Amino acid sequence: MRIVLAVLCLSLTSAWCPAASTVDARGFIHRWLVLEPVAVQGRLTESAVQEALTLAAIPDTTALPQDGDVVTVKGAAQTWHAVDTTSYNLNLYHFAAALSRPTSNVLFWVVTTVDSPREMHDVRLAIGSNAASRWWLNGEPVIALNDDRQSVIDDGVSKRITLRKGRNIIRAAIINGGGATDFCARFLDENDKPIQELNESL
Amino acid sequence: MRKLVLCAAVTFALPAGALDGEILVHDPSTIISQAGRFYTYGTGNGIPILTSDDGWTWRRAGSLMSAVPGGKAGPEVLARGGNNTWAPDVIHIDDQYFVYYSAPATQPRSAIGLLVGRTLDPASPEYRWEDRGPVVWSDGIEDSNAIDPGVLLDPTDGRLWLTYGSYFGYIRLVELDPKTGLRRHPDRKPMNIAINSEASIPLYRDGWYYLLVTHGSCCQGANSTYNIRVGRARKVTGPYLDNMGIDMIEGGGKLFAASRGRHIGPGHFGLLDLSQGVQKFSLHYEADLDRGGVSVLDIRPLLWRDGWPVAGDNLSPGVYSIESARTGTVLELAVQGFPVGGFRPRRPPGGGNGPPPEPQPGPPIPEQEPAHVAANWPASSDVRLAPAMLQAQQKWTIAPVANAGGYPGAPYFRITIAGTERSLTATAGAELTTSAFSGAPEQLWRIDQLNDGSYRISPRAVPGRTETLALSAVGSSMPTLAKFDLASDRQRWLLGAP
Numbered sequence: 001m002r003i004v005l006a007v008l009c010l011s012l013t014s015a016w017c018p019a020a021s022t023v024d025a026r027g028f029i030h031r032w033l034v035l036e037p038v039a040v041q042g043r044l045t046e047s048a049v050q051e052a053l054t055l056a057a058i059p060d061t062t063a064l065p066q067d068g069d070v071v072t073v074k075g076a077a078q079t080w081h082a083v084d085t086t087s088y089n090l091n092l093y094h095f096a097a098a099l100s101r102p103t104s105n106v107l108f109w110v111v112t113t114v115d116s117p118r119e120m121h122d123v124r125l126a127i128g129s130n131a132a133s134r135w136w137l138n139g140e141p142v143i144a145l146n147d148d149r150q151s152v153i154d155d156g157v158s159k160r161i162t163l164r165k166g167r168n169i170i171r172a173a174i175i176n177g178g179g180a181t182d183f184c185a186r187f188l189d190e191n192d193k194p195i196q197e198l199n200e201s202l
Numbered sequence: 203m204r205k206l207v208l209c210a211a212v213t214f215a216l217p218a219g220a221l222d223g224e225i226l227v228h229d230p231s232t233i234i235s236q237a238g239r240f241y242t243y244g245t246g247n248g249i250p251i252l253t254s255d256d257g258w259t260w261r262r263a264g265s266l267m268s269a270v271p272g273g274k275a276g277p278e279v280l281a282r283g284g285n286n287t288w289a290p291d292v293i294h295i296d297d298q299y300f301v302y303y304s305a306p307a308t309q310p311r312s313a314i315g316l317l318v319g320r321t322l323d324p325a326s327p328e329y330r331w332e333d334r335g336p337v338v339w340s341d342g343i344e345d346s347n348a349i350d351p352g353v354l355l356d357p358t359d360g361r362l363w364l365t366y367g368s369y370f371g372y373i374r375l376v377e378l379d380p381k382t383g384l385r386r387h388p389d390r391k392p393m394n395i396a397i398n399s400e401a402s403i404p405l406y407r408d409g410w411y412y413l414l415v416t417h418g419s420c421c422q423g424a425n426s427t428y429n430i431r432v433g434r435a436r437k438v439t440g441p442y443l444d445n446m447g448i449d450m451i452e453g454g455g456k457l458f459a460a461s462r463g464r465h466i467g468p469g470h471f472g473l474l475d476l477s478q479g480v481q482k483f484s485l486h487y488e489a490d491l492d493r494g495g496v497s498v499l500d501i502r503p504l505l506w507r508d509g510w511p512v513a514g515d516n517l518s519p520g521v522y523s524i525e526s527a528r529t530g531t532v533l534e535l536a537v538q539g540f541p542v543g544g545f546r547p548r549r550p551p552g553g554g555n556g557p558p559p560e561p562q563p564g565p566p567i568p569e570q571e572p573a574h575v576a577a578n579w580p581a582s583s584d585v586r587l588a589p590a591m592l593q594a595q596q597k598w599t600i601a602p603v604a605n606a607g608g609y610p611g612a613p614y615f616r617i618t619i620a621g622t623e624r625s626l627t628a629t630a631g632a633e634l635t636t637s638a639f640s641g642a643p644e645q646l647w648r649i650d651q652l653n654d655g656s657y658r659i660s661p662r663a664v665p666g667r668t669e670t671l672a673l674s675a676v677g678s679s680m681p682t683l684a685k686f687d688l689a690s691d692r693q694r695w696l697l698g699a700p
Binding site: 045046047152154188 | 538539588631632633676677678679680682684692
């Protein structure tokens with residue numbers, strides 16, 4: 001099955017999407033692995049998000065999944081999908097709808113990697129998410145957004161962090177109550193300018 | 203509003219308005235700085251000196267004439283005018299400081315003398331002033347009263363200009379020689395540019411020359427009617443028109459600053475440009491009612507609106523919302539918020555799927571205070587930005603800190619979640635958190651109003667860093683500390699009622 005959407009393509013069966021090599025001119029990351037949505041209550045307060053993360057925990061948060069890998073979450077099998085988005089954001093609503101999966105009261109796990117040509121200090125991960133989200137860089141929590149919200153560029157921004165030379169793993173959970181759901185992510189340099197020299201290495 | 207007033211009166215040991223320290227002065231000169239120290243000179247015996255290490259706390263430091271050979275104005279000045287010493291102005295050009303001072307006899311006979319020095323610091327071995335003689339004068343008959351000098355070094359062409367005058371006749375303009383401080387063309391007749399005013403001083407901004415003058419009467423304490431007015435012109439020579447097109451030479455002048463509150467009779471404008479979008483102005487009030495009705499120095503924000511200068515006000519202590527001009531979100535303690543008045547479901551419980559009932563008005567919802575919602579707040583929290591919802595974690599008490607010093611026009615402030623001891627604190631990583639107030643430099647905040655009315659908020663110090671940083675909205679939900687960028691809205695903040 002080939003699913004073609006306005007803003008994203010799924011590489012389930014085809015390599016029609018050209019392989020992205022670097023983040024775009026505005027620094028946005030386009031290549032992600034997205035786990036099929038996990039049903040949660042969809043409440044978005046800080047405590048409810050924490051509860052959803054516990055209930056929808058994936059078995060291994062350190063391993064990097066592959067396209068097509070299947071994991072069991074809340075007793076149900078969920079599949080990881082490799083996704084390239086052609087826009088600055090990744091539309092999770094279309095992703096789930098294309099798979100005939102629920103779009104409301106769900107949690108999406110997403111993960112990607114970027115390769116840095118050198119160690120970079122005082123950079124920031126900057127994301128937008130609809131709705132609440134949690135973000136980890138190389139296993140460390142860096143951003144927490146609660147409450148119903150739209151995906152706004154550079155809404156949640158981490159404190160100053162260091163990108164390792166070579167591979168860095170970005171993992172996130174996006175929790176949606178109802179309606180549209182999407183996210184975007186990029187890194188900002190020490191002057192808050194987008195970093196363009198990162199390779200998307202999935 | 204009532205709440206703010208009560209809060210200010212009860213909670214804070216406030217300085218009594220204006221500045222701190224020894225600030226009694228009349229007709230202060232433009233404030234000038236050298237090596238980080240501020241100076242102004244005023245009317246009085248020998249031209250008294252006021253100085254400050256930070257621009258907030260001032261002290262008297264003798265008089266200028268004590269460093270002039272003979273201890274008084276030179277004989278030519280005394281011959282043209284008299285032995286009073288009033289209303290000076292000062293400017294720094296290259297390696298010289300020029301102090302222009304009024305030396306009136308029986309007005310309108312008067313002269314304006316010039317003192318020249320290489321340093322302002324009385325402790326410097328090079329400290330001395332040379333009297334270079336009279337620059338302009340009035341003979342007591344002509345339509346001029348040669349007092350109240352004001353000088354402008356035109357940034358567009360480096361030409362130096364002097365305005366002077368007081369009520370009797372005209373405000374006049376002459377060109378000076380930037381090398382000597384004396385008149386460039388002493389044979390030319392001074393130009394008349396305004397009337398019915400005194401304390402004139404020109405300034406330049408964005409293609410306009412502005413003439414600030416003081417209208418009204420001085421020297422009667424709380425009965426003085428002093429107020430500062432302004433006109434503008436495309437040429438330094440005028441004509442200076444006010445906002446209604448009335449020429450200042452026919453009495454025009456847009457109101458810039460009038461009496462307000464317990465400060466009566468503002469006069470003697472002086473520009474204090476602190477760069478990076480922060481301009482302030484010095485002035486005196488004829489009567490500070492909180493200091494027994496004497497004349498005192500003040501420094502206030504200078505704002506610009508539609509091409510006209512606007513007199514800003516120093517920040518009053520109170521409870522504020524701190525809103526990012528970049529994002530429209532407000533600074534809050536990073537805790538789970540609770541809706542004011544409680545959660546309100548879209549439909550009443552058991553309401554079914556039919557149309558919701560018509561909402562009915564209820565009683566006013568009381569203010570949300572930390573005592574209502576803080577039980578689950580963690581002991582320590584960072585800060586973040588969020589949509590304004592009048593919640594307890596979004597209301598900040600901004601209060602001056604006694605004996606902690608300050609900066610031109612204001613003391614350092616503490617910024618604390620209202621009703622708590624959680625104070626905004628800069629961290630070693632140049633990020634932000636909250637902690638119990640200890641008075642440490644990373645908890646003292648400088649709040650400068652920018653030209654557009656927004657505020658720049660900077661910690662006195664950031665642990666481990668030497669550069670000055672400012673509160674910055676790096677994202678819609680994330681504040682940090684960063685170098686101030688005048689071209690960006692990131693470091694511009696709006697302070698208002700929560």
